[in-house]
Amino acid sequence: MSNPMFEMRLYLLQRLTAILMLPMVIGHLATILYATRSELTAASILERTQSSPWLVVFYTAFVVLVSIHAPLGLRKIMGEWLRFSPKLANRISVLLCLGFLGLGLRGVWALTGAAMP
Amino acid sequence: MPHLTVRIWRGADEGEYQSFSVPMRENQTVLDVVSEVQRSQDQSLSYRFACRVGVCGSCAMMVNGKPRWTCRTHIRSLKSGVVTIAPLRNMPRIKDLVTDMxxxxxxxxxxxxxxxxxxxxxxxxxxxxxxxxxxxxxxxxxxxxxxxxxxxxxxxxxxxxxxxxxxxxxxxxxxxxxxxxxxxxxxxxxxxxxxxxxxxxxxxxxxxxxxxxxxxxxxxxxxxxxxxxxxxxxxxx
Missing domain, CATH: 1.10.1060.10 (Alpha-helical ferredoxin)
Structure with missing residues (x-):
């Protein structure tokens, strides 16, 4: 890379997203456990999620963080284990990032669409 | 006297393990074994060492898959009747146990x-x-x-x-x-x-x-x- 600090910045970005995601993963798991163990029907779950602006904020942030964090980890695996060239690994990582963003935000929209302003 | 089987890497990046039989002794390090093979069985065997007492660090090799100072590794401590010795990993091989550092x-x-x-x-x-x-x-x-x-x-x-x-x-x-x-x-x-x-x-x-x-x-x-x-x-x- 032309900028010698490029890798270190990506490293920093991956660690920061990890720190931010840690409490969110716990929140996400707690939500799943609550939703699946409290005998709520799919319809009543959707009714609750679609009336909560907080859920929109929480899951949009979560999706963005995952879309940054996961491709950075996969990029390292592609370079170190699969021996992909840096250019190829970078391109696939960008595609993965966009893919995760698209899928994730579509999921957020489906769950919480009615709560959007 | 019981004998120990030693498999030593011969060649450079291309090569193979060669087996030697060395008398087992009471106090014997991996470096002692390599030296004994070189002096009494095959003088063309190449390896590095200098101090023999864990000061210089030049005798490092892969012993049963792990990098170790051979002068500070007792055969007894390996608890194995077969010892496999190879040049250090992650470095180009020059000949036998010698790497390009x-x-x-x-x-x-x-x-x-x-x-x-x-x-x-x-x-x-x-x-x-x-x-x-x-x-x-x-x-x-x-x-x-x-x-x-x-x-x-x-x-x-x-x-x-x-x-x-x-x-x-x-x-x-x-x-x-x-x-x-x-x-x-x-x-x-x-x-x-x-x-x-x-x-x-x-x-x-x-x-x-x-x-x-x-x-x-x-x-x-x-x-x-x-x-x-x-x-x-x-x-x-």
Whole structure:
């Protein structure tokens, strides 16, 4: 890379997203456990999620963080284990990032669409 | 007298293991066994050693798959009737048990590891407080004798050619904590560059393999922390 600090910045970005995601993963798991163990029907779950602006904020942030964090980890695996060239690994990582963003935000929209302003 | 089967790598990158039978003795190191094979069975066997007492670090080889100082490894401690000896991992092989360590040494240079001082012999020596946190951090890393065992133990080195490796980064850590070193910023820039500390996965193989119990893993963790602080604007280098 032309900028010698490029890798270190990506490293920093991956660690920061990890720190931010840690409490969110716990929140996400707690939500799943609550939703699946409290005998709520799919319809009543959707009714609750679609009336909560907080859920929109929480899951949009979560999706963005995952879309940054996961491709950075996969990029390292592609370079170190699969021996992909840096250019190829970078391109696939960008595609993965966009893919995760698209899928994730579509999921957020489906769950919480009615709560959007 | 019972005998030990020793499988020794012969050749360079292309080659094969050759088996030898060596008398088993009461006190016998792996280096003793290699020397006995070379002196009594095959004089064309190439290997390196110098001090034979764990000071120079030149006899490092892979013993049953692990990098070790052969002079400090007793055959008895291996608890195995068959001993497999190969040249150090992650380095080009020259012949038999001898590797080309120039790439390993070059990485020391790439990590900004030459001590530089702005003072000369007319200046008074710097008063270094041995109990300061910085000096303690440098002292914990400074006993490395460059044997290459940690470099051979590191999986990231085997995956990523540009990675500087645990020995070079451990040295960089001792220098950025040395208050007499005048090029700390350059050393830090090299240690956090493309092949630098961010590549380490903290597997700890280097720490487990170091014959004198140093922890390059901890040194690299220190460099990572320092790098993040400097990128976030709170540099204390």
């Amino acid at each position: 120039s790439g390993f040494i070059d990485k020391w240079g790439k990590a900004g590891n030459v001590f530089e001082s702005e003072r000369d012999r007319r200046d008074a020596p710097v008063a270094v407080d041995p109990s300061s946190p910085r000096r303690k951090a440098a002292d914990a890393a400074i006993e490395c004798i460059n044997c290459g065992v940690c470099h051979a133990a590191c999986d990231v080195v085997s995956w990523n050619d540009s990675y500087l490796g645990p020995a070079a980064l451990n040295r960089a850590w001792s220098l950025v904590n040395d208050e007499r070193h005048s090029r700390k910023k350059e050393t830090m820039a090299a240690a956090m560059g493309d092949g630098g500390c961010g590549n380490c996965h903290s597997q700890g193989n280097c720490m487990a393999a170091c014959p004198i119990g140093l922890s390059p893993t901890r040194s690299i963790a220190g460099l990572k922390k320092m790098s993040l602080m400097s990128l976030l604007g709170g540099s204390d280098v």
